Every structure is written in structure tokens, then in C-alpha cells.
Amino acid sequence: MTWTLTVNRQSYRVPEDKRLIDFLRDDLGLTSVKDGCSEGTCGTCSVIADGKLVKSCIMSVSRFDGSSITTVEGLTPREKEVYVHTFAECGAVQCGFCTPGMVMAAKALLDQNPDPTRQEIKKAITGNLCRCTGYKKIIDAIGLAARFLREDEIIPAADKEIRVGDRSPRIDVMEKVLGTGKFPDDYRFDDMIYGRALRTPYPRARVNRIDVSKALKHPDCVAVLTAADVPNNTIGHIVRDWDVMIAEGEVTRYIGDSVALVATGKRENLQEVLDLIEVDYTELEPILDPFEAMKDGAPQIHEKGNILSSERLIRGDAHEAITGAAHVVTETYRVSWQEHAFLEPECAIGWPSEDGGVHLITASQSIYDEQREVSEMLGIEPERVHVQSALVGGAFGGREDMSVQHHAALLAWKTGRRVNVRLSRYESTIVHTKRHPMTMKMTTSCDADGRVTALVAEIVADTGAYASLGGPVTQRACTHAAGPYNFQNIDISGKAVYTNNVVSGAFRGFGVTQSCYAMECNLNLLAQKCGMDPWDFRYLNVVRPGDVLPNGQVVDPSCGLAECL
Ligand code: FES
Ligand code: FES
DSSP states (O other), X not given: OOEEEEETTEEEEEOSOOBHHHIIIIITOOTTSOOSOSSSSSOTTEEEETTEEEETTSOBGGGGTTOEEEOGGGSOHHHHHHHHHHHHHTTOOSSOSSHHHHHHHHHHHHHHOSSOOHHHHHHHTTTOOOSSSOHHHHHHHHHHHHHHHHTTOOOOOOXXXXXXXXXXXXXXXXXXXXXXXXXXXXXOOTTEEEEEEEEOSSSSEEEEEEEOHHHHHSTTEEEEEOGGGOSSOEEOSSSOOEESSOOTTOBOOSTTOEEEEEXXXXXXXXXXXXXXXXXXXXXXXXXXXXXXXXXXXXXOSSTTOSEEEXXXXXXXXXXXXXXXXXXXXXXXXXXXXXXXXXSSOOEEEEEEOTTSSEXXXXXXXXXXXXXXXXXXXXXXXXXXXXXXXOOOOOOTTTTSSOSSHHHHHHHHHHHOSXXXXXXXXXXXXXXXXXXXXXXXXXXXXXXXXXXXXXXXXXXXXXXXXXXTTHHHHHHHHHHTTTOSBOOOOEEEEEEEEEOSSOOBOOOTTTTHHHHHHHHHHHHHHHHHHHTOOHHHHHHHHBOOTTOBOTTSOBOOTTOOHHHHO
């Protein structure tokens, strides 16, 4: 059977049924259509079909026989210049991964309703998520686009000269609005093969045997790799403790661990080949609580023990100050994991370089860390690992560690082919780091006038299966736990503890958000005990220029915290 679709005013006959997004991206190369979730949730794959906004990741080609589809590539030149101008003018673009989908949602609305209210614009983009920009600026941009299109306004000429202090549009706004900018998965190569990891179903299990023989017989299988194929199987951002793959005889540490890597000629065959790998596990009781992990006799997740790092900050005599205080509050706070939820799932493309190393196209937070970790894994000089950053679809701390880069590099190195490794939304969620869960016991005290006198804090951070940035994050949670208040007695201790949970790492705020939350909650309770308004309590206690923070930092004249309050 054949289906006929008109896409951006051109007619195509499609001989096999498939997801509409795959036809648009892979067959027609319309990479403005992004795949953020494959589940109909994020809206990055939005296109217009017969005037209606649809999510192309959950629709098949067969449903659009005889339909007319429009993507951002098919906008008129006038529409393109208007959306580029208004999204730039309103600051409505950051990473840009959501932007073409937003533009499609805008067009679907404005084609029907050239003068929408703000409420109508909000409703029109309810199916489109943006993780970076926030919605206000996007709504502003769509409202402004409506005006330009409706009233046929001329786009003002861009300033030729931009001076320091001038307002200027982002230099990458056009490629992001029009979808011509490339994230890793947007790069197209004729000779590309595809890679994916087989993950353990158990957070803690001994891998007894990995049998890849059936997988290797699959007609589209190019390679199956295990830990035995990795020159140096342990990598890490700061601490080298993260296995590229879990070897036979070793124990898994979390459900994001890989036990094998597969490469196939077609992406759609990856799962079929992965399903042919037989792994014999002995399931073990996982350690899911950092307090259990610290007990004597607890199974050791890493050879050097379950405590990744310890911190202790002491100034003054907090215990004596608390003993003599008018009011004391002791509470224990627990905060959970938080997902970065960047909209672009991780993807990397690797291929062999002429100097015997590898090239990589990635989207991370540091190409130099990727270069170092991949070179350590392959046992080659960093100079032979060539990393090029594509556009990055959001990160927020969640792209500090290796997720797909090392796997793409290894597959390229072993197969001599160009390999694309992309995570599904599910894999992305289980594999990459999260904000650290913390348990924080906080004792704070103040005098009868409401002046804070001391803090004793015990912070335990669950750093999960691997170190990532658990040490520095926990350190920062401790050094900032006392907040921006003028008192001089602290005793703060912190520990980052390995468990079999998902790895915790960097996230905006870097440990400070957790301890700040606990401290601020305690201050509210102290204010209550003093019979003071929480605002007055803080205004009395915040640091001012010349004061010394509880951690010993001197407050410089630029501090305007009291004025802010
Ligand atoms: S809604 Fe289609 S990719 Fe997310
Ligand atoms: S700009 Fe919207 S998700 Fe990044």
C-alpha cells in the first residue's frame, strides 16, 4: 500500500507506514521537527496537518493519506521573518529545541485567529513545553507576531553596530526559530549506523554471564560490545568510579548501568538485537537509603566504601551558643531527587579520525571533559579525541557526565563506522544525574530579640551509584547552609553517600537549594517562637556590607540584600 502526502506544498508517495516524525525527519530531512519524548507530551514534534496542530511522534503516515502537512521549513518568507524577529525581540529563545514546535503552534492559531487574546495564545501552546525560557516571553512573541502579520508591519532593520550595553538579539535566534540549527541528532550522514546500550533491569545484581551469540547473528547487527572490549572500563567526571559497562562477574550499581552495547545498520532494529542478548543475573538486595549504606556491614557499592566524601565546617562555638539561647528550633528536612528535564534527549555521533582517534559531535556542558574522559577510556592522547559541540537542548547541570558520548566513541572506535547513539526519553530519565536528595537535621537558635546566634547542621546527601559531582555539591550544601545571615557560630557536617539509586550530580544551585530550603524553614519557626513577622526576622539578621558571613566570607560593599528585602 502507498500513501500520498503533501509536505510543504510538495507531494510525496510513501510506500511503508511509519511514524510521521520519522518520515519528516529521516526521509525528507525536515529536522525542524524535533523528537523530545516520542510520547506525545512535549510538543517539540508539532506540525500542522490540514490546518490543525498535531504531534508527529504519535501519528503514523497512514493517518495522513491525502493530507497537507506544514513544518517550519514550509513557512512563507514573510512568516519566517516575522517569527524570527518577534522571537528575538521578546527574548523567547534559549536552547531552541522547543522553538520550531512553538512556532507551529503559533501558526496554527494565527491562521485561524489573527488577533488572539493572551488567554487564547496560552491555550494554543498548552501542548508545547519549554524548559528554558518560560512561557511569558513566548506568549509575548506570538502576540507580537500576530500584530506584524495582521497589520503587515515592516520588520525594523537590525542595528549594524552593537555596542556594550545595547540590547541585541541572540546571534543564533534565526537558526533556532527556523529549525536550521543542528542538535546532534539533526546531523545526517549516508554511512551512519546506530547504537544503543542494554541496561540492567536490577539496581544491584551480579552479572554472571552475557551471551551475545544470538544478537550477533541478526542480519542487521554490526557489532555487540561488552566491558571486555573497553580499553579502560572506568571513567568519571572527578572521581573515576563509573563503569562504561558492567563486566561479567561484576555487580550493577543502578538501573542506568549498561551491560552491552549494540550497533545496527537501521535504528529501528536496535531493540530487536538488544532483545537477543541473554544476560544471567543474580539479583541482590539494593541499598536505597544512605543511612543504611553507612551502617557497619552494609554491602560496599565501591571498593573504597560507601562514603564518597565528608565535610565539616566549624566557626565559633555553636553548641554553647545554642545552650544559652532564648529560642531553639531543631527539625529534620528531607528533599527528594529532581530531574533536569531538558527537552533534547542526549545524543552523540562518533566516527574514526584520520589520526587514529575519534571525532565526536555532542551536546554537553564541556567538550573538554568529554575529550578527557573519552581519551582515558580509549587509552589514547586527548589530542586524538576531537569533540565538536552541536546546539545543546538544555542542560541545567544534567549534561556534565558521560551518557552517550563514550558509547558513541567506543562503537566508532571498534567498528570503524560513523555511529549515532541517542537516548529515548525513558533512558535519558533513568541514566543521567539528578539533584541530590538530602536529609538535613538543622538546629538553629536566636536571642530574645530575634538575632540568630547559631546553626548546627548534619547533612546527608544520596549521591547514588557514582560520584559525579557529589563531593563538590555536598561541600556547597554545607558552606552555604547558614544562609546570608549575620551570626558567627556554626557546626555543619555533611556526607555524600553512595547508594544503588540513580546518580546525583550537578543541578542549578549546586547543593545550595537543598540546605537553603531547610535553613529558611527553620528561620520561619524561630521567627514564630519570637513572635516576629518572618520578614522582620530576616531584615534584622541579613548581612550588610562589612559583615562576616557564618562561613567566614566578608561581605563586600556591593551587597544590597537588605535593600532587596
Ligand atoms: S510530543 Fe512528540 S516528541 Fe514530544
Ligand atoms: S528554549 Fe524552550 S526548551 Fe529550551
